[in-house]
Amino acid sequence: MEPYVPDIYKHIIAVTNRHLCRRPFEEQIESICKKHPRAVLLREKDLTEDEYASLFRRIQEICRRHEVPCIPHTFIEAARQQGSAGIHLPLHILTSRPEAVTWFQTAGASVHSVQEAAEAEKAGAAYLIAGHIFSTNCKPGLAPRGKEFLRQVCAAVEIPVYAIGGMRGSIECVAEMLACGAAGICVMSECMMWESEKYIR
Secondary structure (H helix, E strand, O other): OOOOOOOHHHHEEEEOOHHHOOOOHHHHHHHHHOOOOOEEEEOOOOOOHHHHHHHHHHHHHHHHHOOOOEEEEOOHHHHHHOOOOEEEEEHHHHHHOOOHHHHOOEEEEEEOOHHHHHHHHHOOOOEEEEOOOOOOOOOOOOOOOHHHHHHHHHHHOOOOEEEEOOOOOOHHHHHHHHHOOOOEEEEOHHHHHOOOOOOOO
């Protein structure tokens, strides 16, 4: 019997990597948005600021049509130009540019230790993405931190924590991370590579 997790998609943040897509990137985003995940995190850090701004404009429009939040990643000026309500930042940018927290309604941060989680919360982060929890091709050669790490991060802060790294698009995976205290999960590879209309397995 599958575990019961209400509003399953609301616990999933779809993280992008256009290089993984097997079909046009914008078409992939459209399919993802039809499932109404909690948000789409546009993580395309290999682009220039101008290139990112152009892409963000197009992806944000797709997300708006489906009423799915589109969160820009790293590129603060591009996010401001588009009037984004939120931003997601690596911790070193969040702490080196504290004014960024005041420019957006919501600022999130990526963390890799309990100490970083506490630091991000103190710097004004409204939520955290913590990882990597399980082995993942996105972090080859790096040992996963595991569920105990996730439990410790969740216990150390009062803001929502989303697990990343080796997350599966399954009800079981979401339920497992919720049991550790997380608010949900971030899924990259499966979101970018699945081709059918079915997402949660």
